[in-house]
Amino acid sequence: MTADIRTTPAATPGRARAGDDRHRERPRRRGRFGVHLFLTAVSLAFLAPLLLAVYASLRPYEETAQHGYFSLPEHLSFDYYRQAFSDSGMGQYFKNTLIIAVPAVLITLFLASFVAFAVSRLKVRGGMVLLMFFTAGNLLPPQVIVTPLYVLFLKIPLPWWMSDSLTMYDSYWAVIVVNIGFQLGFCVFVLANFMRTLPQEILEAAIVDGAGLWTQFWRITLPLCRPALAALGTLEFTWVYNDFLWALIFISNPNKLPITSSLNNLRGQFFTDYNLLAAGSVLVALPTILVFLLLQRHFIAGLTLGSSKG
Structure with a gap:
């Protein structure tokens, strides 16, 4: 009489680990898919107005008035872009915007880098209080000081080569x-x-080699801040470029107004062609998109800096 002995092979440690890894990988993939789906939905929500403006700018107003903005197109052309650029005088307004935005961004980053270096890298007495003072300035509503600044600028004289009105x-x-x-x-x-995230040993080594204060700032610290400067430069240019309030209050000569004011020239007194206005809006948005594309690599590096540091 023989006994039928059945044996079950024991699971090897390698197979067990592989099975555990597969079970762990599935929730991760589901989580990544959910995150990507959410980010795609948010991106489309933010891009929807821009895409609708581009779509409307390529269609005649009569067609959208008859069939609606979400209908299929019958005619597509770039006529509105040529008309928007010529009718609004965007060439002069683009020039005015660059005259305002480029110096404002460069001077802001230059002065801010000085103060930030003194507060973060040097042992300055009251440095934290100074940083809190600059940070608190962002909490002040700009509308509060419109009237005082208006009266002040009327009383500040400037030479003729700086201002036609001889005042600020x-x-x-x-x-x-x-x-x-x-x-x-x-x-x-x-x-x-x-x-503050930069290694202090770099400055200490430079001091040992005889580097002065200016060398520590200009040749050592500032090159290391290139990602942050690029990210800030992109944001600052966008904010200054899109500003409408300050130019509307402090500039009375229409030939000096920035690009955001040119869109008013496309609005009629009794009728507004919103397709033409959409074409003008797309033209106005193109420089900021171009700046972001040129500085995209540095911008992303500045935003993600420190994400991998403990």
Whole structure:
């Protein structure tokens, strides 16, 4: 009489680990799929107005008035873009915007880097109080100081080569100074926190080699802050470029107004062609998109800095 003995092979440790890894990988993949789905939905929600504006700018107004903006197109052309650029005088307005935005961004980053270096890398007495002072400036509503600044700029004289009105009012300098004042606190806050992440040993080695204060700032610290400066430069250019309030208050000459004011020239007194207005809006948005694409790599590096540090 023989016994039928059945044996079950024991699971090897390698197979057990592989099975556990597969079970763990499934929730991770589901989580990543959910995150990607959420980010895609949010991206489409933010892009929807821009895509609708581009779509409407390519269609005649009569067609959208008859069939609606969400109907299939019958005619597509770039005629509205040529008309928007010529009718609104965007060439002069683009020039005015660059005259305001470029100096405002460069001077803001230059001054903010000085203050951030002194607060974060040097042992300055009251440095934390100074940083809190600059940060608190961002909490001040700009509408509160509109009237005092208006009266002040009317009384500040400027030479003829800086202002046609011989005062700060109705000059590019008024808008530049106000933008610098309101954006400086945010830039100091970001750059100071960025510089604190830099290894202190780099400056200590430079001091041992005989580097002065200016060399520590200009040749050592500032090159390491390139990602933060690029990210801030992109944000600051976008904010100054899109500003409408300060130019509307402190500039009375229509030939000096920035690009955001040119869209008013496309609005009629009794009728507004919203397809033409959409084409003008797309043209106005193109420079900020171009700046972001040029600085995209540095911008993302500045945003993700410190994400992998413990």
